[in-house]
Amino acid sequence: MQFFNSGFFWFIEGILLCIVIISFSSWMKEKNIPMPLWKWAAFIIWILFVGFTIAFIGTSFGENEANAAVKGGILFGIISIISGAGLWRLIITGARRA
Amino acid sequence: MAEKDSGNSINRRQFLKASGAASAIAGSAGLAMFGYAAGIDPRSYQGYQSFEGADQNFNREKWTVDEPTYQKVGKGIRPDARTEVIFDRRGYMMRAYKPGCTIDDMNDPLKSYYKENPRDFELDVLGIEEIMPKFRQDSVKYRDQFRLANAFSHAMSAVSPRHDSRPPGEADFPRARRGGTPPEPVSLKDPEMTSKLIKKVSHQFGSTLVGIAKLNPDWVYLHTHRGRGFDVDTPLEVPKHWEYAIAVGVPMSWDSMYANPNYGTSEDAYSRARIIAYRLASFIKQLGYAARPHVPGNSYDIMVPPILVDAGLGEQGRHSVVITPELGCNFRASIVTTNIPMKTDKPIDIGVQDFCSYCMICADNCPSNSITREGRIDVRGYRRWEIDKATCLNFWNSNLGPMGCRLCIASCPYTRKANWLHKTAFKVSLNDPTGLSDKALTSLQKSFYDAPDPQKYYIPSLGGENASYREPPWWLRSEDFIEF
Structure with missing residues (x-):
């Protein structure tokens, strides 16, 4: 470990x-999708949030706080999925214009 | 050739895609394992059995204030340990108690105290007449479950310095050795350097936290505990050589602390805090100055929490326990009063007063409702939070594990291990002037970190289930080691 x-x-x-x-x-x-700086910034922030969610779940299990791991995993997981879907739509929108 | 290039290009892209997907999966798995490793890492047990001062690692400079975060609101009144320290009062009461006795059957100072505080008389009688017999009854029935916890606690208290019960005029000063003369005080170059030296040796003696304050005479008991070399019925005149107070603190075992009230103990930290204070007093005396250790369980002539605040180690919380940036409130302290000239520390303000005004997690988890949900009150000339000590002790006395409760310590959001998650949360909370993150973090704590219904902490005879805040660590589960 x-x-x-x-x-x-x-x-x-x-x-x-x-x-x-x-x-x-x-x-x-x-896919011919332009990636300006703000899209990269949003993507990196999203990656960091997903990373936080995964590490939070692992740490909570390590601390023997299974309840926190499950509840935190669900809450932050849902936020990750919704924000990920939103971010993807923003990225795709740029592609259509291009 | 063009076709070949095109083919290579497609292959490279496919390779990149596959590598990206594989890296994302491997990276995620790595983060999950990092999190798990951080959660179980013994290095997150901040300050436990650590030396050299590495764990007093909060930069206090940025958070110092000129006045402590309790408020002086009137003339300071020194407390009477005989009646206002619950352990002493209950001890006097148990000696005076007879079935059916009333306040008028008591002698002073109990009689005058109970006349002013009749509810405390009722609670003290309840403790003797109802709680203690029920504890004894359940103790026989369930004690095996807590055999290891009690054994651990007893073992931790097995080593204790020899207590010097002579009065301060004799006990605090260096002694002549082998027929010689007592050592004269050495001439010290600089108070700031002396403070640095005292802190360094305190850490060397095993202290996690150390701070230095001028001793406020209001913190000295007017009538102190028995066995301290004083006539407890004569008001104590504060000795002139009690000029400074050096506060030292060490944490309790993190694992057992989370399994309070039945598996935790204060004795591990008490024992170490005692040894550190006696070593420190001996060190100072060897330099020719006066020094007197004030140590747990009840060998104090002074109140400890306000001195910890004055010495900049932390702030007093709603549960009356001092909250430090490094250990939360998971620690026990000793004080050494001395006249060695030192530079003192300043008190700190890390936002505890605001945080405790709305958090209420300790009050929610307190089975005896001893922690107020109201604001701070004026106690002996100082505004601070005050708990109901009589109901608190009645709950203590009903527990089958090592004596005490410490649920407020276990549930306090500041009492968290030193891993990335809780350190980040603390830093966010500390540096957010709006207080919004405090409120968000408190809500998350309440939602994510569940706790048993407080009634379940009681013994079965009092309607509970011997519950603990968290499961005990594997090494305290008697049922896994002992044939019953």
Whole structure:
């Protein structure tokens, strides 16, 4: 378990995030969807919120707070899905105009 | 060639897509594991068995204030430990008690106190006549369940410094050794450096928190506890050499603390706080200055919480316990009064007074309703929150685990382990001047972190189920280790 609290873990996590962003960027180019800075900012914020939701669930289970994990997971999970859907529509809207 | 390029390009895109999806899944799994590891990490047990002062890691400079967050509203009146400290009063009462007795059957100071506070007489009698017999009855029936918790608590109190019960004029000063003369006070270069030195050695002695204040004489008992070298019936004149108060504090075991009231104990922190105070007093005496430890359980001549506030360690909350930025209220403290010249710390304001005005989680979880839902009141010339100590002790005395309750400590939103989640929440709350995040976080705490119905904390004879705030840690579950 110590690995997940180490600096090396965050190094790996950073590489994975870079791959996700490069992959997303390539996908957007393929679909001819322009990605101005504000869209990237919104996307990164959404990614961070999803990451927070996942880490919150894990931490709550680790603390033996299953109730908090479930309730927090549902609340933050719903927020993630709704905001993700909204963000996707914004991104797609840009594509239609293009 | 063009076809080949096109084919390569498609393959690269497909590869990128697959890599992105795989990375997203792996990254999410990694975050879940990071969270789980943070939740179980023993390093989040802030201050427990830590040395060198690494866990007093809140930057207090930014939050210091000139006046403490309790308010002086009149002439300070020194408390009488014989009647106003519930443990002492109940002790005197138990010696004076006879079935059917009335207030008039008591002697002073109990008689005068009960005349002014007849409800406390009723509650003290209730404690003796009803609570204690029911505790004894259930103790026989259910005690095995709490065998390990009680054993742990007893073990933690097994080591204690030898108590010096001579009066301060003798006990507080350095002693001559081997027929020589007592050490003269050394000439110290700078009070600020001395403070730094005292804090460093306190941490070396095992203290998680340390702060220094000028001793306000209002915090010294007018009549102190027995066994402290004073005639308790003669008003105590504050010795001149009680000029400064050094406050030290250590946390209770985090795991058992969350399993209060039945599995937690104060004894682990009491024992360590006692040892630190005696070591510190010895250190100061070796430099030729006077020093007197005031330690838990009841070997104090002073009230501890306001000194912790004066020394900048925290603020007093609704539950009357001091809340610190590092440990919340999960800690126990000792004080050393001394005349070694030091630079004192300033009190801090981390927003506890506002937070406690609407949070109410401790009041919601208090089974005996001892924590007020009202505002602060004036007590002996100071405005602060005050709990009902008689109902609080009656609940204490009914618990089958190690003595005490500490549910207010376990449920307080400030008492959280030092992992990323709770540290972030604390920082957000601390730096938000609007108070909106405090309210949002309190709502989340109430919604996410459930707790048993307070009635369930009582013993079965009093209508409860011996419940605990959280499940006990595996090493305190007697049923997993002992054949009943």
